[in-house]
Amino acid sequence: MVETLDDAWTSEPLPGEERARWNPDAPAWRAWNRMSPEYEFCELVGALVGAVKPALVIETGVGQGFATRRIAANLPRGSVLRAFESDEAWRARLASLTFFDGETVVLSDEPTPADDELATADLFVADSGFKFRFDEVSRWAQRAKKGAYIVVHDTGHGHPGWTRPPQAGRADRDARNRRHPAAEPQGVVRRPAVSADGSGSRPRAAGP
Numbered sequence: 001m002v003e004t005l006d007d008a009w010t011s012e013p014l015p016g017e018e019r020a021r022w023n024p025d026a027p028a029w030r031a032w033n034r035m036s037p038e039y040e041f042c043e044l045v046g047a048l049v050g051a052v053k054p055a056l057v058i059e060t061g062v063g064q065g066f067a068t069r070r071i072a073a074n075l076p077r078g079s080v081l082r083a084f085e086s087d088e089a090w091r092a093r094l095a096s097l098t099f100f101d102g103e104t105v106v107l108s109d110e111p112t113p114a115d116d117e118l119a120t121a122d123l124f125v126a127d128s129g130f131k132f133r134f135d136e137v138s139r140w141a142q143r144a145k146k147g148a149y150i151v152v153h154d155t156g157h158g159h160p161g162w163t164r165p166p167q168a169g170r171a172d173r174d175a176r177n178r179r180h181p182a183a184e185p186q187g188v189v190r191r192p193a194v195s196a197d198g199s200g201s202r203p204r205a206a207g208p
Helices: 005-010 039-052 066-074 088-094 115-120 130-143 166-179
Strands: 056-060 080-084 105-107 123-126 149-152 188-190
Touching (some): 056 115, 056 130, 115 130
16 A cells, blocks of 8 residues: 555555445445545546546545546547646655646646636535635535536545534434435536526535
8 A cells, every 4th residue: 555645656556445444334345545535536537537528537535646647648639638736845845756647637736626617617516625625615605517527535524614413414314315316326427408487597516
């Protein structure tokens, strides 16, 4: 398992499973270390890029780049990934990598996207530090263009200070499923292209 930023960008070994870290009775996620996103999350994001074919992807919380590399690998020709890292020390290290070419894969000098960047993104992958993430998601929800997608990491397991306790999430989900049996997958939201009255609407939350 990789332990540092340099290790992560130099090589990518097989991830380890996280059953002991989270719920021992749940299907085990896999991850590279305690700082990395889950392998399954990264694969989902890469597959979504390939399916949606966004012209502009914004990712916050680059870190060790496990999701970033999969986004870049699935970008359609002519598309752009604009990446953000809120940790200044990590951002300085990332800036030295040739992976970020400044054209197709761009590392921003800023810690968080501006409103106009969120407004033009076709896909927003939110995995920044918690003190930035809620504000970023809120600003996206207010400005996202019709048909845009958002994927938010850490929407489960009751992450302190970010998500509601698992019990509340399960109660919300059960109540929602009774109203809307075909609920969308947790953590992935698309802003509807057209609402029932034809005027468009705010994105509908998915998952606890």
